[in-house]
Amino acid sequence: MPWLWILIGVLVLVAIVAILGYNKLVRLRNEVGTGWANIDVQLQRRTDLIPNLVETVRGYAAHERGVFDEVTRARTALQQAGSPASAAQADAGLTNALGKLFAVAEAYPDLKASENFKELQGELTDTEDKISAARRYYNATVMSFNTAIQSFPWVLFARGLGFRDREFFSAEGDTAVPQVSFATGS
Amino acid sequence: MTLQQQIRANRLKSGIVVAGFVILLLIVAGLIGAIFDLSLGIVALAGAAIYALFALLQNRRMIARMTGAQEIDQDQIRPLHRLVENVSIAAGLPVTPEVRIVDDPAPNAFAAGLRPQTSYLGVTTGLLRTMPKRELEAVLGHEISHVRHRDTYLMTMATIFAGVIALLADIGFRMLIFGGGRSRKGGGALIAVLAIVGLLLAPYAALLLRLSLSRRREFLADAGSAEILNDPEAMALALRRLQLDTTSIKYADASVAHLWVESPTSRVETERTGVSAMSTLFDTHPPLERRIAALEQAGGFTLPDALPADTPFAAELGIT
Numbered sequence: 001m002p003w004l005w006i007l008i009g010v011l012v013l014v015a016i017v018a019i020l021g022y023n024k025l026v027r028l029r030n031e032v033g034t035g036w037a038n039i040d041v042q043l044q045r046r047t048d049l050i051p052n053l054v055e056t057v058r059g060y061a062a063h064e065r066g067v068f069d070e071v072t073r074a075r076t077a078l079q080q081a082g083s084p085a086s087a088a089q090a091d092a093g094l095t096n097a098l099g100k101l102f103a104v105a106e107a108y109p110d111l112k113a114s115e116n117f118k119e120l121q122g123e124l125t126d127t128e129d130k131i132s133a134a135r136r137y138y139n140a141t142v143m144s145f146n147t148a149i150q151s152f153p154w155v156l157f158a159r160g161l162g163f164r165d166r167e168f169f170s171a172e173g174d175t176a177v178p179q180v181s182f183a184t185g186s
Numbered sequence: 187m188t189l190q191q192q193i194r195a196n197r198l199k200s201g202i203v204v205a206g207f208v209i210l211l212l213i214v215a216g217l218i219g220a221i222f223d224l225s226l227g228i229v230a231l232a233g234a235a236i237y238a239l240f241a242l243l244q245n246r247r248m249i250a251r252m253t254g255a256q257e258i259d260q261d262q263i264r265p266l267h268r269l270v271e272n273v274s275i276a277a278g279l280p281v282t283p284e285v286r287i288v289d290d291p292a293p294n295a296f297a298a299g300l301r302p303q304t305s306y307l308g309v310t311t312g313l314l315r316t317m318p319k320r321e322l323e324a325v326l327g328h329e330i331s332h333v334r335h336r337d338t339y340l341m342t343m344a345t346i347f348a349g350v351i352a353l354l355a356d357i358g359f360r361m362l363i364f365g366g367g368r369s370r371k372g373g374g375a376l377i378a379v380l381a382i383v384g385l386l387l388a389p390y391a392a393l394l395l396r397l398s399l400s401r402r403r404e405f406l407a408d409a410g411s412a413e414i415l416n417d418p419e420a421m422a423l424a425l426r427r428l429q430l431d432t433t434s435i436k437y438a439d440a441s442v443a444h445l446w447v448e449s450p451t452s453r454v455e456t457e458r459t460g461v462s463a464m465s466t467l468f469d470t471h472p473p474l475e476r477r478i479a480a481l482e483q484a485g486g487f488t489l490p491d492a493l494p495a496d497t498p499f500a501a502e503l504g505i506t
């Protein structure tokens with residue numbers, strides 16, 4: 001008879017651990033989702049600013065066709081990017097193209113002095129800061145989610161339960177978020 | 187300790203704090219009842235409960251008043267608001283906390299509010315005038331970490347309850363001195379002495395309870411800032427700058443001391459008493475030196491002797 005009780009006890013314990021573990025994975029996955037939504041909002045804001053910027057620059061430097069095309073193409077690529085990694089790649093491409101656009105703008109003092117242009121430039125800088133902030137959070141959530149589903153025992157079940165590794169939001173050459181760990185004596 | 191464990195631990199501790207304060211409250215009310223009258227004890231208890239409830243509902247305003255934080259149109263401090271926005275995004279907070287300004291020359295900051303959605307940050311004008319952008323961001327990261335870890339929740343609860351007990355014990359004590367007790371039965375003298383001692387000690391017990399909660403989370407918030415911004419050096423630099431600064435905050439209200447990034451009262455205390463070993467027991471914050479050392483160790487760097495002479499952030503806000 002005691003064997004039965006021990007068996008029941010063990011089963012209950014296993015069930016509790018399994019439930020807690022599963023809930024943790026779900027929570028981590030939702031955090032990744034929130035993190036991605038944050039990035040998406042900022043990427044959207046960035047792509048929304050581009051047409052306005054291109055029009056403004058075109059008003060002063062109509063013949064710089066090549067640069068406008070490149071920016072527009074980079075913008076389309078970002079809109080069409082499906083996965084975090086490709087979005088990061090496209091975002092880096094857009095940064096590159098915008099760099100050229102601003103380099104061109106340097107040659108037009110009237111454009112540089114225009115309030116509209118300055119404002120757009122400020123907005124873009126702010127959006128870029130926010131993208132990098134959102135990226136830090138997103139990558140940290142991906143890191144903890146991936147670590148959780150790659151650790152024993154979840155590595156055995158995670159795929160079966162529909163948990164897949166998530167991609168980092170990083171273009172090539174980027175490094176993942178380093179973790180600062182603290183050991184304090186107090 | 188992961189973030190979730192930290193949050194869970196804070197919830198548990200908040201529960202313990204509330205329970206601890208309720209017990210303390212019962213003791214104080216019991217003492218008042220023992221000295222004067224049972225019904226007076228009950229009245230005191232009911233009054234305290236109503237006050238605590240009111241304070242809980244009004245905590246944002248109450249803390250604003252105790253710290254001297256002014257509400258300000260966020261558009262007027264747009265660059266600062268943006269900075270907070272960026273840090274909040276990096277921390278994954280659901281909303282960006284509002285920023286309030288404390289007009290005080292001493293550099294300091296705090297976070298208040300029960301939930302992330304209702305939290306706000308207080309920043310002194312002194313902080314804006316001393317800190318360059320990078321270090322200001324680190325300080326904001328520290329405060330946002332308090333919000334994220336639910337430290338503000340625990341601290342607000344503790345502040346309110348400590349205030350209630352101090353008030354009640356104070357009233358009881360005054361009544362004892364000025365009003366005199368009702369006729370005491372035989373052997374009442376001993377009870378009266380014990381009650382007086384109890385009433386005297388209750389606020390200190392509340393204070394110690396509150397202080398015990400505070401110190402470890404300063405390290406954790408420093409670490410949180412370093413992690414959010416991926417820049418432990420910025421936090422250490424900011425702390426060093428606070429250390430070198432000698433202005434003390436005007437609003438050194440002891441009941442909100444634990445909310446600030448740097449203890450607003452410890453320096454005053456240490457200067458007054460000249461005994462630092464004694465003050466560590468009553469300090470709300472660990473010494474800045476140890477916090478800097480912890481950051482240096484975690485980040486694997488050593489602070490340079492001289493601080494960078496960058497322009498303070500106040501310039502961007504047009505405050506001089």
